[in-house]
Amino acid sequence: MTRIVWFRRDLRLADQAALAAAARQGPVIPVYILDDETPRHRRMGAASRWWLHHSLSRLAGDLAARGSRLILRRGPAAETLAALMAETGATGIDALHHYEPWWLNAEKALAKALAETGTPLALHHGNYLAPPGSILTGSGSPYRIYTPFWRALVQTMPPPPPRPAPERLAAPDSWPASDRIEDWGLLPTAPDWAGGLRATWQPGEAGAAARLDSFVRLAARYGEARNLPSVEGTSRLSPHLHFGEISPATVWHRLADAGGSVDTFLGELGWRDYAQNVILQMPEYGRRNARPAFDAFPWRMRDDPAVAADFTAWTKGMTGYPIVDAGMRQLWATGWMHNRVRMIAASFLIKHLLIDWREGEAWFWDTLVDADYGSNAVNWQWTAGTGVDSNMFVRIMAPLTQSDKFDAAGxxxxxxxxxxxxxDSQIHDPAGLFVRGYPRKLIDHRAARERALAAHESIKP
Structure with missing residues (x-):
C-alpha cells in the first residue's frame, strides 16, 4: 500500500494531513515537482525560488531523519505524477488542496489521469484556518467582503489542534530516481544577490518554529507595534506560512491566548483565508480589475520612457520619498517589506505615479519571498480601489505624513x-536639503494628488 505524498506549498511534517493519511496506510514516497509549465507566467519569482531551494533542502533532511527521502522531479505536475505512479506501483496519491487556478487545473488533470487506472487522488485540508469555499453566507453563497467573512470564520474557530510530525516513516522496497536540487538552478549566481536574504531568513520548518517562538513574546502588542516600521512588531511568519512550513492552525493555537491586541493578528491570519476565498471565486483576480469601471482608467503606460524611468526609480528606492525608498530597498535586500510600508509603497506607485497596479503586483511577485497569489492580488487591488473589497481610490496616502505619524526615522x-x-524632523521630507546621492521627488505630493483625482474623475459615469 505504498502512497505518494505530493508536496507543494506545504513543506512541513507536523500537522500535514496528506503525509499523516499516507503514513497510516504504509510506505510513503514524498515527492516535490518543480512545475514551471502549469503556472506559465505565474511560475515562482526569483526570491521565491531562493526560498524554495533552502526549504526543500531542510525538508529533505527532516525526512531523512525519519528514515525517508524527498524525491525531486521536474515537469508538468499531473503528467509527472502519473508517470511516477506507473514507475513505482504506488496505490494512490495524497496531497493538500491548493486553490491557485493553475493548481486546481493540475488537480483536475491528475484526478482524471488516475481515474483511468483506478487509483485515487486523495486531497486533504490544512493550509488554511478553514477550507476555502466553506465559509458561506446565510443564503449559501461565498463572501466577497472581508469583515462579514471574518465574523463568520471566527464562529468556526478554533481550528482542529495541530498534530505532531511522525517519528518514523515507512520506506518503499525501492526508491525512484530523484533530481539533485543543485541542478535546478534556483539560487542566483551571476550575480549572487541573495546575501541579504541569507542574513535575514531561515527557511524550513525549524525556522518557522523559531520565528513563531520569537513572535509569541510580541503578540500581545501587535495592534500597536505592527504599524511602526522602526520596531520589530510584526510576526514575519508570512513566507513560512506561504510555503507551508508551519500550519495556520499551529499559529492560531499558539497565539490565541496571548492577550492584548493579538486578535488584530488573528484577523490578519483570517485575511489570508479571505484572499484564498476571493481567488477561488475569481481565479483571474491577479490580472483583472474586480471593478470593471477601472478598465477605462487612464494609467500612464510604461512604453513611455518617462513612465518607465519613474517605475525604475520606484523599484530601486529612488523616488525622493524616504519612506517609500526605504521600503523598496528593504524589499530588494531581504525579499520582504514591512506591512505598513507595503501599503505606502503600493499606493505611491498607483496614485502618485499613476502606474497600473498590475505592474507593481508583478514586481512584488518576483521579489517577495512571501509572494502569494491570493494575498498579493487582493492586497494590490485593495490599495488600487479596484477590488471587490478595497480602499476608495480617492483616499490617497500622503507618504510624508505617514512616515512621521508612524515614527519611521530609524x-x-x-x-x-x-x-x-x-x-528626525528632516528625515521624513528632506526637500530643500542637498543630500549627496539622494534624488529629488519624482512628483510633488499635491500635484500627484490632483492628477490622480482628475484621472479617477474621468472614469466616473
Whole structure:
C-alpha cells in the first residue's frame, strides 16, 4: 500500500494531513515537482525560488531523519505524477488542496489521469484556518467582503489542534530516481544577490518554529507595534506560512491566548483565508480589475520612457520619498517589506505615479519571498480601489505624513543610509536639503494628488 505524498506549498511534517493519511496506510514516497509549465507566467519569482531551494533542502533532511527521502522531479505536475505512479506501483496519491487556478487545473488533470487506472487522488485540508469555499453566507453563497467573512470564520474557530510530525516513516522496497536540487538552478549566481536574504531568513520548518517562538513574546502588542516600521512588531511568519512550513492552525493555537491586541493578528491570519476565498471565486483576480469601471482608467503606460524611468526609480528606492525608498530597498535586500510600508509603497506607485497596479503586483511577485497569489492580488487591488473589497481610490496616502505619524526615522536611516545624518524632523521630507546621492521627488505630493483625482474623475459615469 505504498502512497505518494505530493508536496507543494506545504513543506512541513507536523500537522500535514496528506503525509499523516499516507503514513497510516504504509510506505510513503514524498515527492516535490518543480512545475514551471502549469503556472506559465505565474511560475515562482526569483526570491521565491531562493526560498524554495533552502526549504526543500531542510525538508529533505527532516525526512531523512525519519528514515525517508524527498524525491525531486521536474515537469508538468499531473503528467509527472502519473508517470511516477506507473514507475513505482504506488496505490494512490495524497496531497493538500491548493486553490491557485493553475493548481486546481493540475488537480483536475491528475484526478482524471488516475481515474483511468483506478487509483485515487486523495486531497486533504490544512493550509488554511478553514477550507476555502466553506465559509458561506446565510443564503449559501461565498463572501466577497472581508469583515462579514471574518465574523463568520471566527464562529468556526478554533481550528482542529495541530498534530505532531511522525517519528518514523515507512520506506518503499525501492526508491525512484530523484533530481539533485543543485541542478535546478534556483539560487542566483551571476550575480549572487541573495546575501541579504541569507542574513535575514531561515527557511524550513525549524525556522518557522523559531520565528513563531520569537513572535509569541510580541503578540500581545501587535495592534500597536505592527504599524511602526522602526520596531520589530510584526510576526514575519508570512513566507513560512506561504510555503507551508508551519500550519495556520499551529499559529492560531499558539497565539490565541496571548492577550492584548493579538486578535488584530488573528484577523490578519483570517485575511489570508479571505484572499484564498476571493481567488477561488475569481481565479483571474491577479490580472483583472474586480471593478470593471477601472478598465477605462487612464494609467500612464510604461512604453513611455518617462513612465518607465519613474517605475525604475520606484523599484530601486529612488523616488525622493524616504519612506517609500526605504521600503523598496528593504524589499530588494531581504525579499520582504514591512506591512505598513507595503501599503505606502503600493499606493505611491498607483496614485502618485499613476502606474497600473498590475505592474507593481508583478514586481512584488518576483521579489517577495512571501509572494502569494491570493494575498498579493487582493492586497494590490485593495490599495488600487479596484477590488471587490478595497480602499476608495480617492483616499490617497500622503507618504510624508505617514512616515512621521508612524515614527519611521530609524527605519529610513537603516535602509536609506545617505539620509542617516538628518534629524528626525528632516528625515521624513528632506526637500530643500542637498543630500549627496539622494534624488529629488519624482512628483510633488499635491500635484500627484490632483492628477490622480482628475484621472479617477474621468472614469466616473
Amino acid at each position: 527605519y529610513i536611516r537603516q535602509w536609506v543610509p545617505e539620509l542617516a545624518g538628518l534629524s
